[in-house]
Amino acid sequence: MNINDAKTQIKNAMTAYFTKDKYGNYVIPIHKQRPVFLMGPPGIGKTAIMEQIASEMGVGLLSYSMTHHTRQSALGLPFIEHKVYQGQEFDISEYTMSEIIASVYELMENTGVKEGILFLDEINCVSETLTPIMLQFLQYKVFGRHQVPEGWIVVTAGNPPEYNNSVREFDIVTWDRLKRVDCEPDFEVWKEYAYKTGVHPSVLTYLEVRPSDFYKIESTVDGKTFVTARGWDDLSQMIILYEQNGIDVDEMLVRQYVQNPKIAKSFAVYYDLFNKYRSDYQVDAILAGNPPAEVMQRAKEAKFDERLSLVGLITDAANREMKEVVNRDAMIKNLMQSIKTFKIESASGTPTDVLASIITAKETELKNGKKASTLSSDAAAILIDEIDELTAKMHLIAGQEDATEAFKIVKQAFDETVKRAKLSAKAVKQKLSNMFIFCEEAFGEGQELFLIVNELTASYYGTMFISRYGCEEYFKHNKSLIVYDKEKEIDKIFEDKKDYDIDL
Numbered sequence: 123m124n125i126n127d128a129k130t131q132i133k134n135a136m137t138a139y140f141t142k143d144k145y146g147n148y149v150i151p152i153h154k155q156r157p158v159f160l161m162g163p164p165g166i167g168k169t170a171i172m173e174q175i176a177s178e179m180g181v182g183l184l185s186y187s188m189t190h191h192t193r194q195s196a197l198g199l200p201f202i203e204h205k206v207y208q209g210q211e212f213d214i215s216e217y218t219m220s221e222i223i224a225s226v227y228e229l230m231e232n233t234g235v236k237e238g239i240l241f242l243d244e245i246n247c248v249s250e251t252l253t254p255i256m257l258q259f260l261q262y263k264v265f266g267r268h269q270v271p272e273g274w275i276v277v278t279a280g281n282p283p284e285y286n287n288s289v290r291e292f293d294i295v296t297w298d299r300l301k302r303v304d305c306e307p308d309f310e311v312w313k314e315y316a317y318k319t320g321v322h323p324s325v326l327t328y329l330e331v332r333p334s335d336f337y338k339i340e341s342t343v344d345g346k347t348f349v350t351a352r353g354w355d356d357l358s359q360m361i362i363l364y365e366q367n368g369i370d371v372d373e374m375l376v377r378q379y380v381q382n383p384k385i386a387k388s389f390a391v392y393y394d395l396f397n398k399y400r401s402d403y404q405v406d407a408i409l410a411g412n413p414p415a416e417v418m419q420r421a422k423e424a425k426f427d428e429r430l431s432l433v434g435l436i437t438d439a440a441n442r443e444m445k446e447v448v449n450r451d452a453m454i455k456n457l458m459q460s461i462k463t464f465k466i467e468s469a470s471g472t473p474t475d476v477l478a479s480i481i482t483a484k485e486t487e488l489k490n491g492k493k494a495s496t497l498s499s500d501a502a503a504i505l506i507d508e509i510d511e512l513t514a515k516m517h518l519i520a521g522q523e524d525a526t527e528a529f530k531i532v533k534q535a536f537d538e539t540v541k542r543a544k545l546s547a548k549a550v551k552q553k554l555s556n557m558f559i560f561c562e563e564a565f566g567e568g569q570e571l572f573l574i575v576n577e578l579t580a581s582y583y584g585t586m587f588i589s590r591y592g593c594e595e596y597f598k599h600n601k602s603l604i605v606y607d608k609e610k611e612i613d614k615i616f617e618d619k620k621d622y623d624i625d626l
Contacts, residue, residue, distance in 0.1 A: 123306070124306060124307075124308035124311045125162070125168070125171055125307075125308065125311055125312070126311040127305070128160060128162070128303050128304075128305040129171040129174065129175060131303050132171070132172075132277060133179065135275075135301060136175070136179060136239070136275055140273070140275075151272075152263050152270060152274075153261075155263070155275065156299060157260055157263075157275075157277065158300070158303060159280065159302045160277065160278070160279040160303050160305065161280055161282060161302060161303065161304045162279075162281070163281060163285055163339070163350070164285055165350025165352035166306070166351050167315070168279045168305075169185065169243065169279075174498070176496060177496060177497060182229055182233065182235035182238025182274075183238060183239050183494065183495035184229060184241065184495075185241045185243065186222055186240075186242050186243065188242050188244050188245050188247065188248045189244045189247045189248070191222075191248070191252065202214070220266055222240070222265060223269070223270060226240060226271055226274055227271065229494055232493060233494040234490065235490070235494045235496065236273050237273040238274050239274070239275055239276075240274050240275070241278075241279070242276065243279045244279070244281070245278040246280035246292060247280065247281075250290075257295075257299075259276075260278075260296065260300060261299050263276060285339065307336065307351060309329060309336040309337075313326065313580060314581075317441060317580060317581040317582060317583070317584075318581070318583070320362075320441075322362055324393050325357065325358045325361070326434055326438070327396065327430055327435075328389055328393075330430060331427060332388070335382075335388070336354070337350055337351060338385065347382040347383065348381050348382060349381065349386075353380055354379070354380070356379050357379035360379070371390075373387060376389055376390045376393070395431070396431055399428060402420070403421070403432055403435060404417055405435050408557065408560045409440065409556055410553070410556065411553075411559070413560055418563065418564055421560075421564035421565070422564050422565075426569075429565065430573070433570050436557050436560075436561075436574070437557075437578065437581075440554055440557055440578075440584075441577075441578075441581050441583055443550045444550060444554075444586075445583040446546070447546060448583050448586045449504055449507075450507075450546070451547075452504050453504045453507045453508050454539065454540060454543055456504065456505070457508050457511050457512070457539070458536070460508065461536055464529070464532060465529050467479075467480075472523060473519050473524075473528035474519060474520065474522070474528075477512065477515065477519065481509060481513060481516065484505060484508060485509060488502060488505045491505070514535070515531075515535050518532065518535055519531050547590075547591055550587070551587075551591045551593065554587075554588075554593050557574070558574070558593075571599050575599050575600050579600070
């Protein structure tokens with residue numbers, strides 16, 4: 123299965139394990155819960171999906187690589203305890219609490235999170251001295267005498283032996299204690315993640331043309347060469363930061379992440395060509411609806427590879443614009459709830475004190491969410507923006523003791539925020555239309571329009587933006603090109619768009 127299917131399987135298992143009976147007890151007690159074992163090649167995103175699951179389900183996450191642990195750190199340090207049994211004295215060995223179990227309790231204490239995931243990576247690479255302890259842990263969720271707290275689900279991961287010389291083959295006894303989920307690399311699934319996280323368009327368009335270069339591990343006379351999803355993701359981040367800082371991206375950089383000489387050279391050549399297209403084509407002018415005549419003419423005469431790069435440039439720019447709108451809308455929805463709380467609570471308290479307490483609560487939520495990994499990077503950014511908005515409104519009501527007047531001031535500022543957001547969304551919707559108008563003239567009803575619609579449909583932000591604000595050109599081409607079933611998902615969200623309405 124692909125990593126997305128694996129994610130669904132893990133979420134389903136967690137939903138079952140978190141189920142309680144009418145007395146508040148977990149239906150499947152912790153010692154009966156089979157740990158999930160996520161088996162897959164290196165660098166396909168096993169750790170990344172655990173972060174996504176924790177964020178989406180609102181539970182804590184603690185991650186450990188078991189290759190870094192010794193018997194003492196996993197089990198605890200031994201010490202001698204003096205005890206008396208039936209009148210006879212004995213010295214017995216006991217153990218301090220495991221570093222891993224202690225970390226779970228510490229996270230619960232510091233953040234208030236009561237349920238979570240204990241993620242143990244590379245579990246099939248533990249040392250020989252640790253193997254018996256891990257076997258006991260997989261069965262009973264116990265290190266030494268200390269058990270994983272109720273509400274914490276154990277998920278483990280590892281690589282197949284052909285990818286890692288340190289792997290120890292599990293026997294049937296061990297496998298019979300695990301819920302095994304096997305996953306394989308899949309470019310189309312990774313692409314959805316790539317759009318959401320803002321992977322550099324040069325990487326995406328390159329892999330669209332050469333999907334076989336997405337994941338490859340080969341044995342050569344000089345040793346193993348490889349390229350993984352993690353490598354492309356990390357390279358993308360470095361390209362973005364190099365460009366921001368005016369540093370040249372060259373083959374030497376690419377080779378540090380894409381450790382296959384042939385593919386690294388191929389991408390480095392493509393990146394230079396991609397930059398030339400970025401310089402020649404004026405994407406901002408295209409989205410603004412006034413592309414120069416020479417740009418239009420060049421697009422009409424371009425070969426397919428160049429057209430594909432242009433489509434990547436345009437859709438990437440549009441996706442970044444839609445992301446800003448979608449995240450701003452989410453922030454405004456949260457802000458609206460905070461202001462409603464302010465209206466209610468300021469009736470019986472000093473307005474500035476009430477708003478200050480709301481801001482403090484939001485700051486605590488941000489701090490704890492980061493510690494417990496319950497917030498995605500987007501959710502954290504949205505929360506930071508909300509705190510900034512609330513802080514700005516705090517300055518507006520400084521010295522105002524009348525609750526009614528304070529609310530009017532805050533409500534007026536909120537309405538201005540909403541007005542700016544709506545104008546921004548309207549402008550982005552027009553840019554989306556301009557993108558289609560340009561492509562219709564440049565490419566006619568060719569394959570490029572199919573690609574654009576397909577990319578917007580695959581994009582999380584494209585789906586969310588179009589579901590709320592619509593795009594006539596998108597729906598026209600979607601129906602004529604018969605793009606896959608995600609259109610139904612967009613239509614469903616579009617029907618329910620009143621859920622997004624912002625009103626106090």
